[in-house]
Amino acid sequence: MRVNWCFVLIVSFCGTILKANAQDVIFKKNGEVIQVFNLTTTGKSRSYNLPGDAEGTVRFISINAIDSILYANGTKTDFQQILPEPIIQEKEKGQFKRNSLGLDFAAITFYKNIKLSYKYLLGDGTLGLYTSFSKNLNPFNLWTEEQYVAENYSNLMRYLRWNGRAGVDAYIFDPGPFRISGGVHWVTGKYTTQKYQDLDQEPWYIVTKNTNNSMNGILFSSKFLWQPVDFFQFNTGLDIPLYSNPKFRSSFFEIEASFIF
Incomplete structure (x- = not known):
């Protein structure tokens, strides 16, 4: 009996020791x-x-x-x-400035025109609307004799007193530093005709002018665009007449600086 009690005491003591160590x-x-x-x-x-x-x-x-x-x-x-994982803020497609207002320096330098343009990018920026107005500071007059009209190879920028354009451009590459565009523009404006008539007496000839002549046409416009900063853009291009009445066959250059907003 004493042995049993001793065994119980030993087991209890060992359990207490193990419990104390089980930390x-x-x-x-x-x-x-x-x-x-x-x-x-x-x-x-x-x-x-x-x-x-x-x-x-x-x-x-x-x-x-x-x-x-x-x-x-x-x-x-x-x-x-x-x-926390770093948050990379990517510029979502469509998050770009869509408006631009431009001044054409080639029009002033070569064609004596003050030309302002406005462009608006649609959707994801692959298409854009284009409009412009140009005022000629020193327009040429168009002779109405048949031989002059038929052989008129000059460009409309020198003859139209004013002209307005509207059209749609398609862009290669997403909005960014460099882009290429091509578009079809409708153009309209006013020009002056003059007709030479010989006389049998002094003053021997007279010149009759008509200032209310309308011109309509279609141009293909191609451009290369460079945007060095977020708010400013340069573009250079060539406008090619596809159709005009009267005929103006010569292409003309564009060198434009635009404010982006």
Whole structure:
């Protein structure tokens, strides 16, 4: 009987020793090491007890303060701070400036015209609307004799007192530093005709002018565009008459600087 009681006491003592040694170890990020009991294993904070805590005492620690935990069974959990993924803000397609207002320097230099243009990009920027107005500072007059009209190889920019254009352009490449465009534009304007008539007496001849002549035509417009900064653009191109009445066969250049907004 005494042997049995001794065995029970030995087992109880060993259990107490094992229980005392069966501790979890918390390694904090600040270097502190804590041996704890009753440690929970889930959640954003962990509850635990320290040796000597009064009954009913519960302590808590955030996982943000924990570097790792070594459990009594020999397993270990590391807590690494999860860094937010970098947010890469990509410029969405369609997020670009759609309007431009331009002044054509070639028109002033070569054709004595003050020409202003306005462009608007549609949708994803592959199509655009175009309109322009040009005022001729020194227009030529068009002779109405048949031989002059038939052989008129000059360009309309020198003869029209004013002209307006409207059309649609298609663009190669997405909106950016470099683009190429081609489009069809309708053009209309006014020009002056003069007719020479011989007389049998002084003043021997007279010249009759008509200032109310209308011209209509269709142009093919090709351009190369360069946008060095977000708000400014240069373009150079060639306008080719496809049809006009009266006929103007010569192409003409465009060198334009535009403000983008």
